Every structure is written in C-alpha cells, then in structure tokens.
Amino acid sequence: MFKENEGARTDISSLGEFGLIDHLTKDFDIKHTSTKMGVGDDAAVIFEKDQHMVITTDLLIEGVHFDLSYMPLKHLGYKAVVVNLSDVYAMNAVAKQITVSIAISNRFPLEAVEALYAGIKTAAKTYAIDVVGGDTTSSTRGLVISITAIGYSKEEELVYRSGAKETDLLVVTGDLGAAYLGLQVLEREKQVFKVNPNNQPDLEPYTYLIERQLKPEARKDVKKLLSDLDVKPTSMIDISDGLSSEILHLCKSSKVGCNIYEDKIPLDPQVISACEEFNMDSTTIALSGGEDYELLFTISVNDFSKIKANPHLSVIGHITNVTEGIHLITRANTKIPIIARGWNSFQETSE
Amino acid sequence: MFKENEGARTDISSLGEFGLIDHLTKDFDIKHTSTKMGVGDDAAVIFEKDQHMVITTDLLIEGVHFDLSYMPLKHLGYKAVVVNLSDVYAMNAVAKQITVSIAISNRFPLEAVEALYAGIKTAAKTYAIDVVGGDTTSSTRGLVISITAIGYSKEEELVYRSGAKETDLLVVTGDLGAAYLGLQVLEREKQVFKVNPNNQPDLEPYTYLIERQLKPEARKDVKKLLSDLDVKPTSMIDISDGLSSEILHLCKSSKVGCNIYEDKIPLDPQVISACEEFNMDSTTIALSGGEDYELLFTISVNDFSKIKANPHLSVIGHITNVTEGIHLITRANTKIPIIARGWNSFQETSE
Numbered sequence: 001m002f003k004e005n006e007g008a009r010t011d012i013s014s015l016g017e018f019g020l021i022d023h024l025t026k027d028f029d030i031k032h033t034s035t036k037m038g039v040g041d042d043a044a045v046i047f048e049k050d051q052h053m054v055i056t057t058d059l060l061i062e063g064v065h066f067d068l069s070y071m072p073l074k075h076l077g078y079k080a081v082v083v084n085l086s087d088v089y090a091m092n093a094v095a096k097q098i099t100v101s102i103a104i105s106n107r108f109p110l111e112a113v114e115a116l117y118a119g120i121k122t123a124a125k126t127y128a129i130d131v132v133g134g135d136t137t138s139s140t141r142g143l144v145i146s147i148t149a150i151g152y153s154k155e156e157e158l159v160y161r162s163g164a165k166e167t168d169l170l171v172v173t174g175d176l177g178a179a180y181l182g183l184q185v186l187e188r189e190k191q192v193f194k195v196n197p198n199n200q201p202d203l204e205p206y207t208y209l210i211e212r213q214l215k216p217e218a219r220k221d222v223k224k225l226l227s228d229l230d231v232k233p234t235s236m237i238d239i240s241d242g243l244s245s246e247i248l249h250l251c252k253s254s255k256v257g258c259n260i261y262e263d264k265i266p267l268d269p270q271v272i273s274a275c276e277e278f279n280m281d282s283t284t285i286a287l288s289g290g291e292d293y294e295l296l297f298t299i300s301v302n303d304f305s306k307i308k309a310n311p312h313l314s315v316i317g318h319i320t321n322v323t324e325g326i327h328l329i330t331r332a333n334t335k336i337p338i339i340a341r342g343w344n345s346f347q348e349t350s351e
Numbered sequence: 352m353f354k355e356n357e358g359a360r361t362d363i364s365s366l367g368e369f370g371l372i373d374h375l376t377k378d379f380d381i382k383h384t385s386t387k388m389g390v391g392d393d394a395a396v397i398f399e400k401d402q403h404m405v406i407t408t409d410l411l412i413e414g415v416h417f418d419l420s421y422m423p424l425k426h427l428g429y430k431a432v433v434v435n436l437s438d439v440y441a442m443n444a445v446a447k448q449i450t451v452s453i454a455i456s457n458r459f460p461l462e463a464v465e466a467l468y469a470g471i472k473t474a475a476k477t478y479a480i481d482v483v484g485g486d487t488t489s490s491t492r493g494l495v496i497s498i499t500a501i502g503y504s505k506e507e508e509l510v511y512r513s514g515a516k517e518t519d520l521l522v523v524t525g526d527l528g529a530a531y532l533g534l535q536v537l538e539r540e541k542q543v544f545k546v547n548p549n550n551q552p553d554l555e556p557y558t559y560l561i562e563r564q565l566k567p568e569a570r571k572d573v574k575k576l577l578s579d580l581d582v583k584p585t586s587m588i589d590i591s592d593g594l595s596s597e598i599l600h601l602c603k604s605s606k607v608g609c610n611i612y613e614d615k616i617p618l619d620p621q622v623i624s625a626c627e628e629f630n631m632d633s634t635t636i637a638l639s640g641g642e643d644y645e646l647l648f649t650i651s652v653n654d655f656s657k658i659k660a661n662p663h664l665s666v667i668g669h670i671t672n673v674t675e676g677i678h679l680i681t682r683a684n685t686k687i688p689i690i691a692r693g694w695n696s697f698q699e700t701s702e
Contacts, residue, residue: 036403040604041512042441042589043407043502052387053404056394057484058498059452079368090393101410101497104548140414146452146497148408151394161392238393253391 010110012138020110021136024117028124028131031097034152035130042131046097051152056087060141070186073112075185075214080145083240085127086218086293088151090238092159095151097132098124102146103139108338116145124313126219127220140219157223159297164235164254168298170317171233171307173219175244175266177282180289182206208270216293221312229306233297244287245340246296247326254298259326260317260338263331287328287338361461363489371461373469373488374574379475379482383447384502386481395483397448404505407438413493420535424463426565428470431496434591436478437569437644439502441589443510445574446502448483453497454490467496478571508574508583510648515586515605519649521668522584522658524570526617527594528633531640532625533557533564557623567644572663580657584648595638597647598677598690605649608675611668611689615681638679638689 015023027041038100060066060080072167081098088095100120104113109149118271124131131148175293218238226233236256237246243265251258265286275282298319299307307313317329328336366374369700376390384518388396409416410432432449439446451471455464475482480500536557543550569589577584586605588597594616602609616637626633649670650658658664668680677689 035597037511042438042587043405043444043500045442045509046404046406047402048402048404051398053397053399055397055448055450055499055501056393056483057452057453057486057497059486059488059495059497061488061490061495062452062490064454087393091396093394097406099406101408103410103412103415103495133406135408135410137410137412138415139412141492144410144412144454144495145552146408146410148450148499149394149404150406154396158396160388178602274436278509 008109008111011109011264012104012106012110012113015110019246020113022065024113024136025131028121030130031128032123032130034163035097035132038130038132039134042233044097044099046132046150048096048152052155054091054093054153054158055148056084057146057148058084060145060238062144067120070190071214073115074119074122076109076145078123079122080147080153081120081127081129082216082218082293084147084149084218085129086238086240088149089219089222090236090276090295091151091153092157092223092236093151095127095149095220097130097150099133099148100131100145101135103137103144105143108143109247116277127218146281159233159236161235161237161250161253164250164256164298164319166256166319166321167301168234168319169294169297169301169304169315170258170260170319171249172243172266172294172296173240174292174294174313175268175271176207176239176286176292176294177271177289178212178268179216179291180285181271181278182209182211183291184278185209185274186213196307206274208268209274213291216291218293219295222295225310226311229310231299231303231306233299236295236297239292239294239296240290242288242290243296244338245290247338248340250296250298251326255322256315257320257322257326259320259327259329261329264314264316266314266316273284283328335348359460359462363455363457363459363461363464368487371464375464375487376482377679379472381481382479383481385447386483389481389483389536390485393578397483397501399447399503403506403509405439405442405444405502405504405509406499407435408497408499409435409497411536413495419494422540422565424466425470425473427496427694428467428564429431430470430567432471432474432478432480433567433569433644435498436480436571437498437589437591440570440573440645441498441587442502442504443508443574443584443587444479444504445504446478446500446571448481448497448501450484451482451496452486454488454495455491456492456494463504463676471554478569486668488697491697504524510584512586512588512601512604515601515607515649515670517584517607517669517670517672518652519659520652520655520666521598521609521611521647521669521670522648523590523617523642523645523647523665524573524663526619527590527637527643527645528622528640529619530567531636532622532629533560533562533644535629536560536625537564549691557621557625559619560625562658562667564642567642569644570646573646576661576663580661582650582654582657584650587646587648590645590647591641595689596641596649599691601647601649602677606673608671608673608677609668610671610678610680612680614669615665617665617667634679655699
C-alpha cells in the first residue's frame with residue numbers, strides 16, 4: 001500500500017562505496033560556520049567556541065525498529081534524524097551536525113537509497129543541521145541506519161535528567177500516545193492489505209496518528225519557548241519509550257519520587273477515539289506507547305504562573321520525596337505505582 | 352578453532368535494554384576532564400576549550416566486515432575502536448571520546464556481549480579514551496557495531512587530505528600488507544578446520560600477520576613523533592582500504608599527481624615469505640590489501656633530513672603535478688598507473 005516508486009532501478013554496486021557517498025552527499029549544503037569540514041576527509045572538523053557540546057547516537061535496524069512495508073524510505077530517513085535530534089533538545093541544546101551511516105543489502109536499488117537520503121536531507125533542512133560525515137556499506141540482510149547528532153549549549157543552559165527537586169512541577173510538551181496508535185492503524189492496514197490488496201483503506205480518521213508515527217517532529221522549539229518565558233527546567237528527558245519509562249529514568253537520576261495525575265495527561269481527540277475503537281485504555285497508551293518525541297521536564301513551582309497559559313505545555317504532576325515512590329493518581333483518585341512498560345527491543349524479536 | 356568460552360550462557364533479554372547498558376558500562380571510568388557527562392543522560396556532554404573537534408564514524412556488519420568463526424569477540428571490540436581512532440589520528444588530532452552502539456541477535460548470550468565490551472574497554476584503556484554513550488538494541492540477524500570517535504587538535508595542527516604540494520615527499524608509517532595476509536591465513540585455517548576439526552594448525556610463521564588482522568593498532572604515536580621531529584605533514588590519510596585507494600584519495604583531494612617507488616614500499620619479512628607461499632605479489636598486496644591502519648602523509652622536501660633516519664617512517668615517493676598522473680615505478684623501472692583496487696564492500700556480498 002505504501003510502495004516506493006519502483007520505476008528506475010540502478011544497482012548500487014555500479015557506483016562503488018566512494019561513488020555512492022559522493023553521489024548521496026554532493027548536494028548537502030553546510031549551514032553552520034562551526035562546520036569547518038564536512039564529508040570528504042578522514043573525519044569532520046567542528047569548532048564552536050566556548051560552547052559545551054552534546055553528542056548522542058541511535059542505531060536503527062530493519063525488522064526491529066521499522067517495517068518498510070508501511071514506512072516509506074523517505075519518511076524513515078526523516079524520522080531517523082528526528083529521533084536523534086530529540087535527544088539533543090532534551091539536553092536544552094541546539095543541534096547543528098549529524099553523521100549518517102547506513103548498511104544496505106543488494107536488494108535496495110540506488111533509487112531506494114536516494115529516497116532515504118531525501119528524507120535525511122529534508123530533516124536536515126527543516127532543523128538546520130549539517131550532515132558532516134558517515135559511512136556507507138553493505139549488509140548481508142536488511143537496512144541498518146546509525147545516526148550521531150551533535151549540539152551545543154552554554155554550560156549554564158544545559159539541563160540534565162538529574163536536577164528534579166521535591167515540589168517541582170512535572171511538565172510535558174504536546175500530547176502523548178498518538179505515535180503508538182498510528183503504528184496500530186498501520187499494522188492493521190498491513191494485515192488487511194495481505195488479505196485484499198485492492199482494498200482502499202480510509203485513513204482519514206487517523207491522519208494525526210499516522211503522521212505522528214511516520215513523520216514525528218522533535219521539539220526544537222522548546223529551548224526558545226522556555227527561554228522566552230524565562231523558565232529554566234530543573235531536569236529534562238525526551239519521551240521516546242513512553243511516559244512511564246521516562247519518568248522512571250528522570251526520578252532515578254534525580255533521586256526523587258513523583259505523582260502524575262491521570263486526568264492531566266494531554267491526549268489528542270484522535271487518540272481518544274482510536275482507543276475506543278481498538279478497545280485500549282488511553283492512559284496506558286500514553287504511559288507505555290512510546291515514539292512521541294515530546295519533552296518531559298520539571299520546573300520550580302515558582303515558575304508555574306509563567307507556563308500555565310501556554311498551549312504547548314501541560315503540567316501533569318509534581319515531584320515528591322524519593323521515599324514516596326512514583327505513582328499515577330487515577331481519575332477515581334486511586335494511587336497506582338508506575339512501572340516501566342516502555343518499548344524493549346530485546347523482548348520483541350527472535351532469531 | 353577460535354571459539355569463545357561457551358561455559359556460561361545468560362539470556363540478554365533477562366536484563367532488558369537499560370539493564371544491559373548499565374551492566375556493560377558500569378565500570379567504564381572517565382579519563383578526560385573534557386568529558387562532563389558520559390553514559391546516563393539523553394546525550395553525553397563534552398567541553399574542550401579552544402580546540403577544534405574532529406568526529407568520525409564507522410559501521411561494522413557481521414558477515415561483511417568480520418567473521419566470528421575466527422575473530423574472537425574481544426578482538427573484534429578492540430579492532431572496532433582502533434579502526435575509528437585511526438581516522439582521528441589521520442587528522443593529526445588526539446582522540447578522547449567514543450560512542451559505541453551495538454545491535455545483537457538473541458543467539459548471543461550476555462557473556463558474548465561482555466567479551467565484546469572487554470575488547471572495547473581494553474582499547475579505551477590502551478588509547479586513553481572515554482566511552483561516553485551509545486545505543487544497545489537487538490538485531491534480526493547477526494551483530495552490528497557502530498562507533499563514533501571524537502578527537503581534538505589546535506586548528507593550526509590539523510592535517511587534511513588536501514594539502515599535498517608538488518615536490519612533497521610521500522611517507523608511510525610502519526609496513527603494509529600484513530593484515531590482508533593474516534586474513535588469508537585465517538581463511539585457509541577455517542577451510543582446513545571444516546575438513547578436519549582436530550587439526551592443530553601451526554600458526555607460528557604467521558604470528559605478525561595474524562596479529563595485524565586480529566589486533567591492529569592505530570598510530571596514536573605519530574602526532575607526537577612528528578611534533579618531536581619538528582615536522583608538520585602537508586596532508587595525511589590513514590591506510591584502511593589499501594595504499595592505492597588512499598593515494599588516489601589524497602591526490603584527488605590535493606589536486607596533484609605522484610610517483611611511488613615499488614622498492615621503497617615497507618614490507619615485513621613475514622609478508623614476503625607468506626606472499627611466496629600463497630603465490631601472491633607482495634606489491635599488489637601492499638597496494639590493495641587494506642586494514643593496515645598505518646598513516647600515509649606528505650612532507651615538504653625540506654623536512655627530509657628530519658625524518659630520514661626514523662625507523663617508523665618510509666619515504667615511498669613524491670608528489671608531482673596533477674597532469675603527470677599517479678604511478679608506481681616498478682623495480683624494473685617501468686611506470687604503471689595506479690588504480691583503486693581497495694576493498695569495496697558492495698562487490699563482496701550478495702543477498
């Protein structure tokens with residue numbers, strides 16, 4: 001249903017490794033003066049005076065992290081970049097460079113790799129990122145993508161996971177659960193497609209969910225948003241594996257507990273209606289779904305008035321003493337311990 | 352013949368992704384004050400005042416870049432780090448940090464991953480490197496390793512591929528061809544082992560070759576060596592794909608030609624004897640073998656007297672005008688154009 005253009009088909013081996021790198025990177029322009037040397041030497045060279053550098057990396061494996069039967073390669077390239085940038089933004093830093101390494105099997109023609117790079121290039125343009133290097137090689141099976149992202153911040157503006165203090169407020173950007181439900185919709189359509197390839201699915205009620213799964217965005221805007229509001233978070237983490245998993249990381253690093261209020265968790269209307277349709281609990285989806293790439297952070301309770309009117313931000317709870325544990329306060333006012341149910345790649349695949 | 356210890360066998364999924372990362376990284380110590388935050392947040396944080404940063408990355412795929420039937424996992428971990436550091440040293444920079452991402456299939460028990468990390472840790476200790484982050488995930492098949500290395504240099508000490516000038520001398524460190532022959536020996540023993548598993552191979556005549564293949568070292572020493580000799584290379588590249596491939600890169604970047612003299616190419620006695628045994632031409636092996644991780648650089652002819660007595664360095668040729676092309680001058684004094692015959696991963700595998 002989401003097939004790549006299968007018209008042209010050029011064998012990658014006709015270019016060779018260096019020919020392929022030249023071909024894929026030739027029209028990547030350099031946007032930052034800090035990028036002194038991009039692709040084309042043994043290493044990239046960067047100079048960013050008096051800034052602290054943050055660096056983060058992700059490894060994406062076909063069949064584990066993505067399914068090319070419903071993830072178009074262009075979207076995959078875009079998402080692979082966004083996922084890494086999200087980690088840079090979670091440090092309250094500005095992302096400026098990435099390296100991109102891919103391993104591809106011979107079943108991919110050049111046109112497929114070009115589609116992947118078109119997505120990478122679109123993300124690089126959208127987020128003002130220089131692609132400064134990488135590696136291109138063959139795989140025995142499937143597609144592997146490894147991206148490393150580099151960002152910068154003044155030391156005093158960096159935000160770690162470890163700074164949350166008792167009485168701080170827990171804040172989340174955007175809304176949660178949509179990306180996971182988008183995946184459920186796509187999986188269902190894949191099964192329908194297998195049975196009846198001529199079926200034309202009506203995906204209109206799920207556009208937001210599918211977009212959140214196939215073309216997520218990272219919260220580049222939050223650093224400036226908070227700076228403009230004169231708020232510095234005390235701790236921050238990005239929500240890649242689901243709210244419950246991230247809240248546990250943050251509380252563990254900060255040596256605190258917390259209470260999250262079920263009725264405060266921000267949900268899009270499509271999430272609520274899709275949960276009804278799939279007979280799923282929307283709170284569970286928001287807590288455990290993952291891939292939302294929103295930011296979860298804590299602020300001093302004194303800053304509440306600065307953020308309370310902002311439509312991008314939802315206060316969902318508060319930090320407690322570590323002895324009080326980590327709990328969800330339900331709509332029925334019962335207190336449930338939060339345990340990690342986020343995504344664990346080691347439990348999902350088999351040899 | 353080179354089997355890992357198969358005694359204990361702990362299922363990786365029993366730890367989960369975060370448990371595994373904690374377990375593998377818990378005793379990585381931080382060696383550099385520039386590493387402000389290593390593993391444990393959304394991103395690592397680094398601050399190196401007034402230095403230019405170099406960054407390079409490699410992606411290694413089982414069945415393409417390594418064969419676990421004769422590459423012990425500890426050696427593989429070591430080599431994966433060294434390969435990346437070599438690129439940092441080729442910029443005349445000092446390597447200080449790496450990130451390590453791995454994807455592993457369920458067929459690997461925890462003990463195998465521990466062996467891999469033991470090699471990574473040994474390399475980190477030997478080369479004074481901080482492991483500051485990475486990603487650990489599952490693969491559908493085989494092992495994938497992605498390493499990113501970060502180094503530093505004063506701007507004026509960086510050496511690019513592009514600085515070679517006419518009349519400059521071409522210099523190579525160490526000797527060439529041994530790693531490729533080590534691979535040939537190991538491949539041969541693998542075939543013998545298949546036929547007769549009880550055969551005890553006598554690898555004594557090949558110790559240097561096998562060590563160069565299984566436990567290569569990167570030329571960390573060259574920056575200081577050249578600094579002590581008061582020589583700054585005009586251009587530099589590391590020899591990962593074979594001398595012919597690298598000389599073509601260097602000449603292309605510098606827009607020059609060159610002559611290399613066959614009788615000046617440094618060869619270890621074991622390379623010469625193994626070439627006789629395998630009926631291979633030692634010059635071809637040195638030019639096309641790859642994986643030597645020596646450095647190839649150019650210096651001003653005026654610096655010749657400073658380096659000529661150094662046992663680590665061999666002058667193998669000189670830079671010419673670009674119109675003269677790139678040639679090997681044979682022992683018989685004939686002039687042969689050098690073409691790339693280095694390693695190309697896209698021609699070696701099939702789906």
